[in-house]
Amino acid sequence: MTIDRLAPGLAHHIVNTLGWRSLRPLQTDAIEPLLRGDDAVLLAPTAGGKTEAAMFPLLSAMEEQRWTGVSVLYICPLKALLNNLLPRLQSYGAWLGRRVELWHGDVTPSARSQILLDRPDVLLTTPESLEAMLVGNRVDHDRFFAGLRTVVVDEVHAFAGDDRGWHLLAVLERLSRVCGRPLQRVGLSATVGNPAELLEWLKGSGRGHRPGTVVAPPAGGASEADIELDYVGSVDNAATVLSSLHRGEKRLVFCDSRALVEKLGSALRERGVTTFLSHASLSVDERRQAEAVFAEARDCVIVSTSTLELGIDVGDLDRVVQINAPHSVASFLQRLGRTGRRPGSVRNCLFLALDQNSLLWAAGLLRLWGTGYVEPVTAPPEPRHIVAQQLLALCLQEGSVGTRLALDAWNGLHPFDRGAEPILTHLLDEGFIDRDGELMGIGPLAEQRYGRRHFMGMTAVFTAPPQFRVFEGRREIGLLDPSLLTDQIEGPRLILLAGRSWRVSWVDWTRQRCFVEADDRGGRARWSTGGLGGAGFALTRSVRQVLLGEDPPVRVTERAEKVLAEQRDTERHTVHPGGTMVVREGSDLRWWTWAGFRTNATLASTLSDLVDGTQRVNDVSIRIRGDVTREVWSSATADAVDRLCLPAIDDRALDGLKFSDALPRRLAVATLAARLADLDGAAAVLGERVRFGNVTS
Known part of the structure; x- marks a missing residue:
């Protein structure tokens, strides 16, 4: 397949304006599947030409099939990435007399009004802005999206691995019902370990029956x-x-x-x-x-x-x-x-x-x-909180929706299908959703909790920790963790932001604003972090192999080699090539699994009778009760692989699961427990031999 398969005007500018004699393999291989309407995932490293691989065939299809109105959505995870892409895509569109515009939270109201009056051919946006267009009353979405044919999802791996991916899939299903047709879905991704599975995920309700293609030229080693x-x-x-x-x-x-x-x-x-x-x-x-x-x-x-x-x-x-x-x-x-x-x-x-x-x-x-390993991208399991958010968003989108039709809006996509009935029942019972006969609408509790700024909080699926906006005069510098404004200090309160030190001159606690002046005495920087955290099984096991003597295939400086040798000596009692170690050091008894945080959390829950519950598990070990003997261990672990348990969840962890308050507590806890678990890793560790030892000085 050559450049001649593209629209003539486009092919002319590729050769004469860009000066390209030929296309890259990815760009060549993507032409035919995209022109015939396949769903696809295009894989290449950063700067591998993925944007052109997607847009050149789609612009050609736009010409050949005479698409009108907003026919292509280009979705990115970051507004900055959209801003960066806009000039390039506008140039490509202009070669064919097509318009490309931008719509996200930083776009001015006047620019958005112009887009609504004169629809572009390609619209660059984020999932959150797309959701806002569907639920807001400013956009006639039936008319605006009537000509939509294709959605390009840039950095699709960044979506698929967290809840933004579930949110994106659900919004795309609602959007396909708005425009009355299935949407071709094209994902652009860096190298991942499971591209075929990523493509099936991206298909949404079309998985299993829509044609799809993975385009992935060989990568360098x-x-x-x-x-x-x-x-x-x-x-x-x-x-x-x-x-x-x-x-x-x-x-x-x-x-x-x-x-x-x-x-x-x-x-x-x-x-x-x-x-x-x-x-x-x-x-x-x-x-x-x-x-x-x-x-x-x-x-x-x-x-x-x-x-x-x-x-x-x-x-x-x-x-x-x-x-x-x-x-x-x-x-x-x-x-x-x-x-x-x-x-x-x-x-x-x-x-x-x-x-x-x-x-x-x-x-x-x-x-x-x-070794050539790349992590598979896996969607987090059991996104029940996203189901609750989508049911509320559908009520906002439609104004009122029939109770019998509410769960059909996602075209059978699990878990937004009939399996969501318990969540819908809870939303109705608690007043998040109101029912009037056979019609449902947004309820008083949803108005109270999410209704600020026209329900803008409902379009984002993450809970961000509170931060104060920092100003030097009228110029905004950035955001600050509030703990830096409340902890006990002596002398002036100095912070570090944008690589410069500042003295806090005044804090507006009501509006969450902090005003600063330049100061060269050195400040502090700190931000709280959320999420379940922890290293994965494959990476932690690779660290174990390094401790056992394997070296990475890279240049290692002499001082790094010396420190690695010291680490191997220090940790020699925690690793063994034949299995895991249970080691006593004084009164401390610890199981060195080297299996990652989620695996260890699963093991600790399964073997709760053996575990010292006063300490949290980490990536590499689990603290065991000091009175556990070999015999007790053997008896307790004999059938453990057949009774693996999901990890226990601290109530405080629910604060990081946005919309968890719209779920029954048991379902919110079950969601987090499923996400914290690694049953396969736990089973693998339990299948290994365990050696007991003591640390001697």
Whole structure:
């Protein structure tokens, strides 16, 4: 299949305006399945041409089949990614006389009004903005979406792995009923371990009977990347290394927390390095300015959380640096794919570990990557809270809906089908939904809890911790964890934000605003984190293999080798090639499973009679009651694999499950328990031999 299969006007501009002599394999292979209307997942690393692989055939289909109105939705997980894509897609559309526009929370009301008056051919948006269009009274969605044919979901793996994916699928099903036809679904993804399953997930109610294609050219292996693992021991040492290494180059540095981004950014600026910052708690203007300037600059560094892991264009990078380790191989591949774009260059990444434990986990991740493993993307199970949210959203969308038809709005997509009846009954009984005869509408309790700002809180499926907006005069800098404003201190209250230190001058507690002035005495950065957390089974087991002597297939500096050797010596009593270890150290008895947080939580619940309940499980071990003997252990674990239990849930964890208050408590608890469990990992560990030992000095 060649470029000639595309619309003539488009093919002309690809050759003459872009100067491309040919298409990439991904772009060539995607043409035929997309033109015939298949659902598809297109896989390639960052900057692999996925956007063009999707949009060139779809623009051609738009011409050949004479689509009118909003015929293509292009959905992204981040507004910044949409902003970045808009100029490029507008250029492609203009070659064929087609319009591409943007709709999300930062788009002005006047721009939205113009879109409603004169519908574009392609609309770029987020799932939350799409939901807002459906439930709001400003958009005549029956008319606006009448011509919709195709939905492109960029970074689809980022959706599929959490509740935003369930929300997206449910909204797409409602949207297909609005426009009266099934929608072609095209997902763009980085490398994942289960692309066929990801495609079936994306099909929604069409899974099993709609045609689908995975387009995935061969990816480069470990030998085609330049990776180095180093140990530096502190943020200051990392800043010193970064200020002296790779001078004249453009470097993107990833950190695993916003606080670490702030600390490293400040330390780099103190050393005279031109440094920019990007993370979710910086204001939109602050991030845009940093990313725009960085894209054009040389000899500089941008320090970021995972916000720059996705496909936002920050120009031509020379090098990626990873502080400590990302949480998955898939995340590492995204970051690695930021480099090696110029002819003659190779993908590269320098790991700088700030402490011994981080070095060990970085080595484990790189060892796992070297085996060719990539995590499968799996939707979180039992999204009952999203079912409750969707039932409320449907009532808002329709104004009133028949009780018999309410569960048909998602075209049989599980769990939004007839299995949702207990949730609907609860919503009716509690007053979230009102019933008048055979019609249902939004109820007084939903009005009370979610009705602020025209129910805007209902369009987002995550509960974000409260944060204060920080201002220098009228300029907004970003968001601050309120604990920094309430903890006990002596002297002035100093904070660190946007890589600079500030003195808090006044706090408006009612409006959650904090006003600051510049101060060079050094401040603190902190943000609370949510989620169930913890490392997975495969990564934790890979760390265990490193402790057992396996090395990652990368260059390891002498100082990193020395620290790894020390770690292996320190942990030698916790690992054994023939199974797991139960080790007594003084009065402490611990089961070293090296199996990951969810596996250990499942094991601790299953073996609750053996477990010391005063301590929380972690990624690598479970504390056992001190009086447990070999005989007691053997008896208690003999049939454990046949009676695996879901983990126990702390009531406080329900606060992080948005819309859990719209569920019966037992269903909310069951949802979190199912998500915390790893039954397969627990069964695997219970099938291994267990050795008992003692730590001797």
